[in-house]
Amino acid sequence: MGNFKSNWSKGTLIAIIGVTLLFAGIFVSNYFQAMAAGNDTNNHPKNEATNLPMKKSVSAEMIVRNTNDLKLEKEMMRKQQEEAVIWRNKQERESSKVPNHTTTNIAAAHPTTKDKTTSQPSTKESNVTPIKQTNTQPNKSGKKIVYLTFDDGPAAFSNQIIALLEKYQYKATFFMIDGNIRRYPESVKLMTKSGETVGLHSVSHSQKKFYKSKKTVLNELTQNRNTLLKVSGVNSFIMRTPYGSAPNMTPEYKKAVKQNGYIMWDWNIDSKDWYYKDKRYVNSVIAQIKQRKNHNGPLVILLHERKETLAHLPKLLDYLKKQGYEGKPIEKTTAPVQF
Secondary structure (H helix, E strand, O other), rough: OHHHHHHHHHHHHHHHHHHHHHHHHHHHHHHHHHHHHHHHHHHHHHHHHHHHHHHHHHHHHHHHHHHHHHHHHHHHHHHHHHHHHHHHHHEEEEEEEEOOOOOOOOOOOOOOOOOOOOOOOOOOOOOOOOOOOOOEEOOOOEEEEEEEEEEOOOOOOOOHHHHHHHHOOOOEEEEEOOHHHHOOOOHHHHHHHHHHHHOOOOOOOOOHHHOOOHHHHHHHHHHHHHHHHHHHOOOOEEOOOOOOOOOOOOOHHHHHHHHHHOOEEOOOOEOOOOHHHHOOHHHHHHHHHHHOOOOOOOEEEEOOHHHHHHHHHHHHHHHHHHHHHEEEOOOOOOOOOOO
16 A cells, blocks of 8 residues: 555656646747747838838839939920921921922922921021011101012913012012023013013022032022023022021121122011911911011012912912002112021
């Protein structure tokens, strides 16, 4: 009995110790797992909190960057549109001869551009500065004088323009391209016979070629003048440069043409018939005349030998006649209007 109790007591003690250790192990294990889970849980928000400013910072930076890119893109588009307008106007001048200074092909006459812009027209021939305006006040003679000037001709329908001028008892000045003078000699002869003034407007009607140097300017004018003399018998020194004198006629060029006897003319009203190609060019002229109602000196209107110009010319002549303007041809003694 004593041995049994002793043995039982030892066995019981060992079992209790074993169970205790087991529970202790389980407890410790669970404790550390919980701690680990707790640390993990705590770390996530901390990391997210740490990363949040960074995400916000990156997002804000992207917004600023995208906004700046948008502004730059809009600015580039604006510049491209402006360049496109300038390029098209230039193409107009170089590809059509019948319009004014903005479109030109030797064969047709001035700038008859087939690629016209749908935006606002710019100053046709000269792409630049509007003409210097002489003072405001009526002419000294008391007469209101207008010089109608037609560029890029002659053309197959020049006789119709002249017939219309005759109907209104107006005279005009025709600045003609060398190749067109050769092509339509009868039109040139009719001009001189009718008392119109015939003048020079280059051989190439090309900015690159004509304005390349002082020599090219003089050479083209000389050839143009000799051709006109041969066809019409008129040795004319009255001239208008391709697209007008500004900005390509440098002081050196101007001095050279003056020393060689040439009289350079620009204009102070651009009809923009090269741009509108319909009756709107007449409205454009009328609007400009009204702006110059107190203008001191004659009006010099830029037109082109174009069918569209001819079609609506009666409306313009009606207006000028009703306003009391006399249509005169430019003479070599007339003080030139220049940019």
